[in-house]
Amino acid sequence: MVLPGARARAWGAAAKAAQRRRRVDSAGGPPSPEPASRRAAIYVHWPYCEKRCSYCNFNKYIPRGVDEAAMRSCLVTEARTLLRLSGVRRVESVFFGGGTPSLASPHTVAAVLEAVGQTAHLPADSEVTLEVNPTSAPGPKLAAFGAAGVNRLSIGLQSLDDAELRMLGRTHSASDALRTLAVARRLFPGRVSVDLMLGLPAQQVGPWLGQLRELLQHCDDHLSLYQLSLERGTSLFTQVQQGALPAPDPELSAEMYQEGRAVLREAGFRQYEVSNFARNGALSTHNWTYWQCGQYLGIGPGAHGRFMPQGAGGHIREARIQTLEPDNWMKEVMLFGHGTRKCIPLGRLELLEEVLAMGLRTDVGVTHQHWQQLEPQLTLWDVFGASTEVADLSERGLLLLDHRGLRCSWEGLAVLDSLLLTLLPRLQEAWLQKSPSPVPGG
Template identity: 85%
Template sequence: MVLPATRARGLVAATKAAQRRRRVDSGGGSPSPEPASRRAAVYVHWPYCEKRCSYCNFNKYIPRGVEEAAVRNCLVTEVHTLLRLSGVRRVESVFFGGGTPSLASPHTVAAVLEAVAQSAHLPADSEVTLEANPTSAPASRLAEFGAAGVNRLSIGLQSLDDTELQLLGRTHSSSDALRTLAEARRLFPGRVSVDLMLGLPAQQVGPWLRQLQELLHHCDDHLSLYQLSLERGTALFAQVQQGALPAPDPELAAEMYQEGRAMLQEAGFRQYEVSNFARNGALSTHNWTYWQCGQYLGIGPGAHGRFMLQGAEGRTREARIQTLEPDNWMKEVMLFGHGTRKRVPLGKLELLEEALTMGLRTDVGLTHQHWQQFEPPLTLWDIFGTNREVKELLEQDLLLLDHRGLRCSWKGLAVLDSLLLTLLPQLQKTWHQRTPSLVPGG
């Protein structure tokens, strides 16, 4: 991906760019907080991987002669364009996801961060996360990413069992994973997250819990538990369909999740979101923006975004998707300054549905104050306070509705999907019954 002769020059440029950004930030002082419509997170999609994992259906490609400089220039161009169109003046966090962004050069990461800082205020202490696979992230390369401006790593460990790693199509071993994790913690203490998967074919509760217990001896302050989702079009899906592998057992997966979250709670981790656990305050700032239904800009092939266009009438937020295929995305960026393929205006009800769905994923839930930020004509009490089915969920200690707002109990977080089957229809029903009389001329 990066020729050795250009790598050293790229690292020097990356380091200088990161230092320049920090100097500009410290010299100008911190501006007054911007309104929510002028703040956003930025997600940057690097679409290339060394190989496709057997379970993955993300927008990713195996590189063949990729010209990284051209990709970098398009990422920088799209950053400038979308920040200008959105009118965002302060970027809260930047997340490099993929694909495998640790395959990109540190120079590319630094160039994108510099573009963000040129078009908006990017505080020097903003969270800048890079997803990394153990095999693509030796210690020297991790240090280079740190010099380029990265200050948090998310490591796709997935399993500590080599047989499971082979089943998943991963290119690293468990020893590779632990070695990379140790180096990451040395370079980014307190700011390293790891992923662990559960619910694999033939996986049993006891051995998986022993993996988690082993990981607790090595991990930092953030850990994510993800249940395998068999996606059509993946190699793993085909193997299960053909009978070569047993279908994952949902009851065993549920037991792993319940036992795992209890183990993490005992180890001092806060389950601050359905799949995410943190201690010592090491929450993911970037992901918190998603769950709080904040604005975010999607940069790169296939990236998703949610933001309001500057000067848009009615303050309408848009859902935006960038063109999937990298070469076509690059052509559009060079022609139009961005590669947005699809724009969908979000109505007020749709926005409230998103706020409800995403907010309830967290242990904070939806506070009354946060709900009012979306300017609903109905309060949480109006919608859920008198409904019989919601009252039953409250009595079962799955939900709480009080002076703070609406949230799941610890027990309720584990079954959020089933709770939403009651809550979303109730929101929609109340909206359609009550809003006509609240809208002038309705």
């Protein structure tokens, strides 16, 4: 297919940039192993959308016009700056999220990836994911994203019911979603994830399970189930508050989730995280970094990051939040090289709390090896081995503490929030008992 001149030149440049990145990467031979402090994932936030969905409270904007060249330049600058600040030498995955990053040009994606590859080691087979809305990227553009270096897509399908999609404020229909999914699977075989929401107002278990079963006839090897969260300030929240829509039924939502998990397990999917399911080994390596509390750099307006700055002392890492509003963020990047608005040092207990809360979201849980790398003086047995509450959760078949570590059972994953109400206070108590009491007046 012949593309219009300017677009063809831009996408051609994207492809060449990706090829240069791959040549540079392969020429260097196999990389030497890097310590965890020098490895990270990168999240890149594209803040713009065509319209705001009724349920969404993410950092996104509906612009009259986007100066993409300026945004691209700032994304490239911030990526280089934060890579240098962090001392990260190896980037293990890149995730373009939003907003609707599939509205950006492939040239922007290629430019960011090229900057990352020039500043750190980005292996040629690193997972590079792009979030896609079904109406935002036709087949030729998806192919151009592939040429730019994207090798995995995450499609915000959300529902296969047109009435539900209208209620959610989505710009696509169910047929649009399935059509985009088919094209995506042809271009990225085995590397396409889809999102399906549950617990919508007036949604019933039977019809929703029908949607899930239909999706299984079309989907690839990764699927995410997300329960609707009514967020204050969104249109959907207001409609429910005013009685225009019924409030979601928590018991029905829980039933949908449980039944959906069972359907996916029967279809050969592994529930490797509370909301994420994969078969044929198609886990998201980028999201796995989050759940294992690895380092990640947040690039773009409102992006979040967790990393230890090079040469930092006294704390494990910093939580960073970039400036929210795109124009202000760009001004800061042009002035300072990055737009970090908040920088919060994290203590060791805070890191352990994150390791526990995030690790238990996965079916692997928290291994003894991982825990002791972060806290060699206080083992999982020390914290939880003598707890009668933990023993009770184990007897009920919700939690396992054994030679592998601490993890939820399949049943326990469904009620993780309630388990953490027991586990986090126990960790805090054990930490206080381990820490020496301050000497008065000392």
